[in-house]
Amino acid sequence: MEAPPLTQQDGSAVLSDLAKAVGRFAENDGDCITAIPELTLHRRSATTEPVHCIYGFGVGITVSGKKRVALGEEVFDYSAGQSLLTTLDLPVVTHVTQASSAKPFLGLMLRLDSRAIVQAAAEMALPQPSRDCSYRAMSLGDLDPTLLGTVTRLVELLAEPRLIPQIAPLLQQEIVVRLLAGRHGPQLQRLVAVGSPGQQVAQSMAWLKMNFTRPVLADDLAASVHMSPSTFRQHFRAVAGMSPMQYLKQLRLQEARQLMLNQGIDAGTAGIRVGYESASQFSREYARLFGAPPLRDIRRMREAA
Template sequence: MTSKQTLTESVLAIATHDGIFNTQIDALKLVRRSNVSEPMPCVYGLGLGITVQGGKRVTLGEDIYDYAEGQTLVASVDVPVVSHITSASIQRPFLGLHLCIDSKVLGQAVANMDFSSQDCVARQCAMSVVDADEGLLDAINRLIKLLNEPKLLLQLAPLIQEEIVFRLLQSPHSYQLRQIVTAGSASQKIAKILYWLKQNYKDDFSIVDLAAEAHMSESTFRQHFREVTKLSPLQYIKNLRLQEARQLMLNQRLDANTAALQVGYESASQFSREYTRFFGRPPLKDINALRLSNAFI
């Protein structure tokens, strides 16, 4: 049995019905869907996604990433995307997994490796799709198998997760991941700003302030920010606010006005207009539709 077949069986054993399955490994989630889905705006953070069975499409700005069975998608920074499942059926459901990557583990791994023989690419980008090799699939399989060994889970899971990071750094994902932890690189400076925005998106601040924090001129900052995220800084901030408001309405059952205030909007009518343009439906209709379809589970 190949590593890919083993992984399929392991995911099916846990994901016995449609949904998102959290595991005892906090960083690891499994997904099963029996139907293709509508495009759904969401935020991808630093992590590894694998399509185990079926197919998925992720759109970042004008860039489209299709990744099918046995392919990996890595996001190196927090980016707002639109994703949907493109291949799934009851007989052959979509199966996927997502593993969050610890930025400190990534930084330590980069510091301990020699990349002098690897080619560098000039293009900055937050995402990439690559075929999974046998070594990576084997490591993922061993990580999932640890879920059946609770006495060893706490000690061994971090070691295998570290191995997975090392393997990604030896793959074509390497340059993209290295840049966000390489001190002084434009990608690392933008990654720091994106992390700050994730914590402070509801506050008032200017693009001049963000550029100064990144030690860049305003024009250079805007250029590098768009290269990485495919959005302008203002578009990115608006996207974060709308995504968070949607989650507050879904998970905490807040009304639209309360959610708008909590994410930094001063005008409820402006929030409603921008929400409708972004998600395609007014807040109340959108939330009701999501609950009926279970699309957010």
């Protein structure tokens, strides 16, 4: 006999349990790395300024408060109980929009394994996604209480470190299966569909991430996945929210920023290392993305830290 479906009240109770679990282990503001390598917890006691970063393949869940993520011109606002699935490495601008010391923002990020997605999708009798459902590398949706319950058990497992190696993989597998069976399922299925435009764009993006310092032409990328240049650009923008060259530019500029911030490299050297031949072009595009020239931006970030 099947269990009755969970009600909205049940969902609120599960979300409350998840908030208590996250708050227990993320006691201070910041990003908390956990004993489960794929899981990070996040806490903020005030709203934050927009930050440029790259979201990898995973699912982010807001447990308390609100957060905003901008991908190109598209904006995603998600609040408690909602999740943001990212199926490819994407440069985004993100900030917490609702948080206070009395009710801090709480969230978590769970990295996903594409091999686990492929294997689970192959074993499940899932309906094929509708052709009318366009593939996007980022999608927002509510999480059902059952999936939230599994995530809660994964966070609570941090209190039993000796059991993590045995139990965490089982809970992560259940999360993957429930994601495939839920509203994020069509996006995950389109990612793993062999020969689909989404997979071809993902292949190009993976190559760009490994080779962004090299000279790149969009037409060559299109040829590598056997698409015409116009079709490739159309699919790339539909998936990533930006053109191939805009994606490449953001990869280069974010890497240059990290080199200057973490290794003390000067702007000219950082620009050359990430593939720029012109120092003036590097400085101009850097200021356009981050709102200030390299030296002023790095000084501002260090003062803020």
